[in-house]
Amino acid sequence: MLNQESPMDNHNNNKQDYLLAIDNGTQSVRALLFDLKGNLLGKGKVELEAYFSSRPGWAEQHPDYYWAKLGEACQLLWQQTGIDRSQIRGVSLTTQRGTLINVDAQGRALRPAILWLDQRQAEVEGKIKGPWGWLFKLIGAEATVDYFRAQAEANWVAQEQPEVWAATDKFLLLSGFLTHRLTGNFVDSVGCCVAYLPFDYKRLRWAAPSDWKWQALAVRQEQLPTLLKPGETLGRITAEASRHTGIPEGLPLIAAGADKACEVLGSGVQDSTTACLSYGTTATITTTRSRYLEVVPLIPPYPAAVPDHYNCEVMIFRGYWMVSWFKQQFGLREVQQAAEQGLEPEQLFDALVQAVPPGSMGLTLQPYWSPGIREPGMEAKGAMIGFGDVHTRAHIYRAILEGLAYALRQGMERIEKRSRLKISRLRVAGGGSQSDAAMQLTADIFGLSVERPHVYEASGLGAVIACAVGLGLYPDFATAISAMTRVGAVFEPQPQAQQMYQRLYSEVYLRMYRQLKPLYQSIREITGYPA
Numbered sequence: 001m002l003n004q005e006s007p008m009d010n011h012n013n014n015k016q017d018y019l020l021a022i023d024n025g026t027q028s029v030r031a032l033l034f035d036l037k038g039n040l041l042g043k044g045k046v047e048l049e050a051y052f053s054s055r056p057g058w059a060e061q062h063p064d065y066y067w068a069k070l071g072e073a074c075q076l077l078w079q080q081t082g083i084d085r086s087q088i089r090g091v092s093l094t095t096q097r098g099t100l101i102n103v104d105a106q107g108r109a110l111r112p113a114i115l116w117l118d119q120r121q122a123e124v125e126g127k128i129k130g131p132w133g134w135l136f137k138l139i140g141a142e143a144t145v146d147y148f149r150a151q152a153e154a155n156w157v158a159q160e161q162p163e164v165w166a167a168t169d170k171f172l173l174l175s176g177f178l179t180h181r182l183t184g185n186f187v188d189s190v191g192c193c194v195a196y197l198p199f200d201y202k203r204l205r206w207a208a209p210s211d212w213k214w215q216a217l218a219v220r221q222e223q224l225p226t227l228l229k230p231g232e233t234l235g236r237i238t239a240e241a242s243r244h245t246g247i248p249e250g251l252p253l254i255a256a257g258a259d260k261a262c263e264v265l266g267s268g269v270q271d272s273t274t275a276c277l278s279y280g281t282t283a284t285i286t287t288t289r290s291r292y293l294e295v296v297p298l299i300p301p302y303p304a305a306v307p308d309h310y311n312c313e314v315m316i317f318r319g320y321w322m323v324s325w326f327k328q329q330f331g332l333r334e335v336q337q338a339a340e341q342g343l344e345p346e347q348l349f350d351a352l353v354q355a356v357p358p359g360s361m362g363l364t365l366q367p368y369w370s371p372g373i374r375e376p377g378m379e380a381k382g383a384m385i386g387f388g389d390v391h392t393r394a395h396i397y398r399a400i401l402e403g404l405a406y407a408l409r410q411g412m413e414r415i416e417k418r419s420r421l422k423i424s425r426l427r428v429a430g431g432g433s434q435s436d437a438a439m440q441l442t443a444d445i446f447g448l449s450v451e452r453p454h455v456y457e458a459s460g461l462g463a464v465i466a467c468a469v470g471l472g473l474y475p476d477f478a479t480a481i482s483a484m485t486r487v488g489a490v491f492e493p494q495p496q497a498q499q500m501y502q503r504l505y506s507e508v509y510l511r512m513y514r515q516l517k518p519l520y521q522s523i524r525e526i527t528g529y530p531a
Contacts, residue, residue, distance in 0.1 A: 018088045019467050020247065021460035022070060024095040024174060025259055026050050026117070026281050029069045031077040032460035033088075036473060038484030040455050044077030050117075057119035060112035063101050066174065067181050067244075074245040085248050090471045091237065092256040092463035093182070094305075095175040097194040100153045105169040107180045111161065114153045116195075117318070119370075122155035132212035144298050149216045152196035158218035171197075171223045175258065179225075182245075183235025183253050186225040191257025191305045191466075193227065201300035202292045204308065228255045229307040231470035231477075254470035257305030260284055260313070262462030265305040267427040267453045268485035270478065272312075274425040275412060277442065277450075279432025283319025283367075283404050285411045286311045287423065295411075295418050305462050306477045312419065314411025317370040320432060322382070322400050330393045344456075346435035352394040353401065353437035358444060358497040359504055360395045362386040365403030366512045376513060379520040383512060401438050402501075405445040406509040412446070426450045427487075429458040439489070444497040445505065454488040461485065 018041065021032040031044040046069045051059035078085070098116030103109055114120075124146045127133050136142050149155060158165040172180070173195055176188035193199045198206060198213035198221075206224055207213045214221075228234060234253045242249040256262055264276040264286050271288065278284045289310050293301055301310035327335055327345060334348040368380040384399060412423055426448050432438045433452050443450040455461055465480045474480035523529070 016087055017473065018083065019464040020088050020091045020251075021256075021457075021463040021467070022073070022091065022093045022178070023259065023262075023457070023460045023463065024066060024070060024093070024178065025459075026096045026115075029066070029073045030457065030460060031070075031073040032457050032464075033077060033081060033083065034461060034464045034484075036468060036484070038455065038461055038465075038486070040457055040461075042077050042081035042083070043457065044073040044075070044080060046073045046076065051115050052112075055120075059115040059117035059119070061099075061115060063103075063109035063113050063174075063177055066113070066178065070178065071244045071246075074247060078246050085246070088248060088251060089473065090252045090254050090467045091182075091247060092254045092467040092470075093175060093178055094256050094259050094262040094459050094463040095173070095178065095192065097173075097192075097258040097260060098196075099174040100195060101172050101174065101177045102157060102164055102168040103170050103172060103177065103180075104167060107170070107177070107186070109177075110164050110167055111157070113174065113177075114156075118153070120156055121150040122152060122159055124149045128212050128215050132215070136212075141298055145212070145216065148196060152217050154196070154218045165218065168223060170225060171219055172225060173197075176225045179234050179253065182237055182241045182247075184238050185235040187234045188225045188227060189230055189234070189255035189257055190227045190307075191230045191255065191261050191303045194258050194260075194302050197224070201302070201310075204303055230255050230257055230305050230466045231307060233470060252471065254467040256463040256466040257303065259459045260286065261303065261305040261311055262466075263429050263459040264288060264311055264462065265465055265477075265481070266455070266458035266460065266462030266485065267429050268481055268487075269427055270306065270481055272419055272421050273423055274427065275415070275423045277408055277426055277428045278430040279320055279404065279428065279438065280430035281318070281320055283316040283408060283430075284313050285408045285415070286313040287415055287419070288312075289419070293419055295415050305466055312415055314408070314414055316367055316404060316407050316411075319367060319404055319407075320430070321369055322365075322367065323404075323432070326393075326397055326400060330396070344431065344434040346431060346438065349397060350435050350437040352397045353435070353441070355394045356392075356398045358441065359500050360386075360399040360402060361388065361390055363388075363391055363395050363399040364504060364508050364512070365399045366509070366516075367400075367403045367407050368513070377517070379517065379524045380513070381520050381523065383516055385512070398441070401432070401435075401441060402445065403509075404432075405442050406505055409446050409505065410510070424448070428452055429456075436489075436491075439491045440494070441497075441501075443491040443493045445501045447493050447498050447502070449493070450491045452488045452490075454486045 023030045033042040101113045175192040200207045237251045267276045269276040301312045338345040366383045368376040
């Protein structure tokens, strides 16, 4: 049941082939129908309540809520397209990363899912023992290991809700939970394993019994699902799942990857000299490599949605959070107009960006909304400097976009330094890619041509690329990427703006964190924030 799907020998070549992607993000769940050329033929989108908080800093959601909304998205797709569902060859699933769920032996959730946005921490008790402990002390990595242990959701549940942990038969990512609901199998894709779990990122499998992560985490081997590579068959749609979703019973569910990994794949990024820049809930810059490389020492690259490959990623945690904050606080008019016109709000916010010159009249933003383990450190906070009486909401909005681009350019330079390879092309995906103004200022800040993929739903496209290869509709990932992805609009740097941004980046932005760090530390000591 879990073997590679082979092509259908009796397939009618005159019949249109469709592929279905389920994309369960943080803000919405989407059922997406593609053809074999990568054209989006239909979309059923259902907005999500991202999370609820019963305590400050918590971010949870009911797993059954995700399943219910997934069904709604599929039914909406069928209503809007009216296609012959017998023409769908296969399904792939991609989800938000790092959202974890405790389930019993029947796959029923034992408590709310803990989202990747959750900020609770477990108590760190004792040190890692044996040779691993000696090694971490020798190389000065004890703080990094303790951060991993504190952030691990499994440790918090085991400590604070021992009865739940004792009843936990499987500890699943959202991708694994939904895969079980669709197929009845406790399986997941290697490409989805981004979380505080005992995963060996170098070998792309669960950690060996001697690995230090088994000491660091409460998880047991038998609580984890079987892992398969992108392109392998996770199972087939069950009768029960078919009744809920309308997906034909028996269709193969093909392993893909997490949403960011699929977004990189769907953007057509398959080498180390092209980067995918994502303006999403989490802003990232990512390259794809066949060899393991830690951009930040001791912080591993993530599994790619291509088998045996890695995504070297620099993340701005909650990167686009301040864009959402700005919309809520200052952009209600544009949000309402966009809804009425059926547009993405970013397209209407372009007028604000274009009303302000490059550099936002000196208003410079540093997007460190959430603390990190290295740079930014645990004391970090966001900052905006250079306010004057000339500044309006338009300047603030442009400064937000510029600050995110500065941070991602710094991430690109880290990747280049560690890989010793120059990045020569940028593909931009995520919500922010819908803004022409944001694309142009990105080209100006990076000094590179910036390409927008032909389809906005890049993560869904990445999922169906894995599906197409797994079904044998294309012989390999390179062929499928070539056939199913292409460039839409291209934005070239404007020399005058590029020159100004270069000075602001090198003379102001790169100095901000070092000079403000002592003030952040004082703020934390005085107020206790951030914890």
